Amino acid sequence: MSFGIDHPLLAVSDLDHAARAATDLGFTVNARHQHPWGTDNHLLFFSNNFIELIGIGRPECLDYQDDNGFQFGRLIEARLKAVGDGIAMVALDSNSIQRDHALVAARGFTEACPIIFRRTAHLPSGRDEEVSVALDILHDAERPFLTQFLCQQLRPELFRVDPTQESHVNTATSIADIWYVSDDPGYDVEYFRRIHGPQAVRGGDTEWTIHTHKGDCHLLDRRALAETFPSLGDLEEQPPRAVALTLTCRDLNAAITQWEAVGIDYHRHSETQADIAPGVLGTLLRFEQR
Numbered sequence: 001m002s003f004g005i006d007h008p009l010l011a012v013s014d015l016d017h018a019a020r021a022a023t024d025l026g027f028t029v030n031a032r033h034q035h036p037w038g039t040d041n042h043l044l045f046f047s048n049n050f051i052e053l054i055g056i057g058r059p060e061c062l063d064y065q066d067d068n069g070f071q072f073g074r075l076i077e078a079r080l081k082a083v084g085d086g087i088a089m090v091a092l093d094s095n096s097i098q099r100d101h102a103l104v105a106a107r108g109f110t111e112a113c114p115i116i117f118r119r120t121a122h123l124p125s126g127r128d129e130e131v132s133v134a135l136d137i138l139h140d141a142e143r144p145f146l147t148q149f150l151c152q153q154l155r156p157e158l159f160r161v162d163p164t165q166e167s168h169v170n171t172a173t174s175i176a177d178i179w180y181v182s183d184d185p186g187y188d189v190e191y192f193r194r195i196h197g198p199q200a201v202r203g204g205d206t207e208w209t210i211h212t213h214k215g216d217c218h219l220l221d222r223r224a225l226a227e228t229f230p231s232l233g234d235l236e237e238q239p240p241r242a243v244a245l246t247l248t249c250r251d252l253n254a255a256i257t258q259w260e261a262v263g264i265d266y267h268r269h270s271e272t273q274a275d276i277a278p279g280v281l282g283t284l285l286r287f288e289q290r
Contacts (some may be wrong), residue, residue: 002196002200002210002211003092003093003100003195003204004092004093004212004213005090005092005093005175005217006049006050007052007151007175008051008087008089008090009049009052009087010052010078011054011085011086011282013055014055015041015042015053015054016105018053018085019053022044023282023284025170025276025280026170026254026255026258026263027126027168027257027279028044029166031122033120033122034057034071034119034120035227036057036061036119037073038058038061038064039055039057039062039072039080040056040057040058046172046173046175047166048172048174049066049175049248053281056080058272061073062077065114066117066137068115070114070137075088075144079144081147081214082239083241085283086283087145087148087178087245087282089148089175090148090178090217091150094151095153097136097148097150098114100136102149103130104136106130106196106209107197112138115134115137116133118131118132118133119131124161124162134152135150135151143239144190145239146192146240146241148195167253169258170254171249171250171252171254172249172254172255173213173250174247175214175217176248176288177265178215178217178218179218179225179244180218180219181220181225181236181237181243183240184221185205185206185220189201192208192217192219198214200212207219208222209238221237222235225243229243230286231275231277232244244286245286246288247288248289249287249288252287252289256268264276273289275287
């Protein structure tokens, strides 16, 4: 079994600015929420996964530790300090955290146990409800921004309560790919193999793909990544991290109409593919009409 992409956590230094930028890009942005470890977020929902914009809202809470001693807020802070805005971690879907923890433990992740955190959800009706989420953080301290974790919504009936939030002016429908850069892909692919299993991994040398049931993760060195995303330029390979997302959309022309209306630069590769440079949201966004 290979866990699907649930949501990348896109760390931003100014959450309000990022929410406005996402709106300009044509995304529907949900309400701002808080975590117990000092971060705040906005979510951009798609049909089967989503993007989390996450920023530091209460620095005094960053030392919060879970039962395993992991400091979630500090990792977000470290990502921002190391290379600025961009993807800090990636959540993987789980509908049974205990079963899935047993699976990754059998593959070699025995260092931590699942934890549960609670937060207040602001529902579209105006009512506030407490929701709880189970997390299993699969962390490598030496390569912290490769971190993936299992995520199970324990009150799913309170999570996706407004289907209109999955409708975007830019017609985006799903995250199809997450693209990572590494100075040593052959070494770092072992981290992903421990999570997703050897049958999910294919490739070799400078370019690897980790197939999941909801999108693929790609691990490349700088040269191979530049061939796929020329606009990234001469990207630093350290620290290894996610630098780009492929988003499927129904109508690329509708997305471009939105971008042109608000003055956002883009690079169109073909009738079905266009890129938004990382300067807008800290991560290159490739829109692909499918």
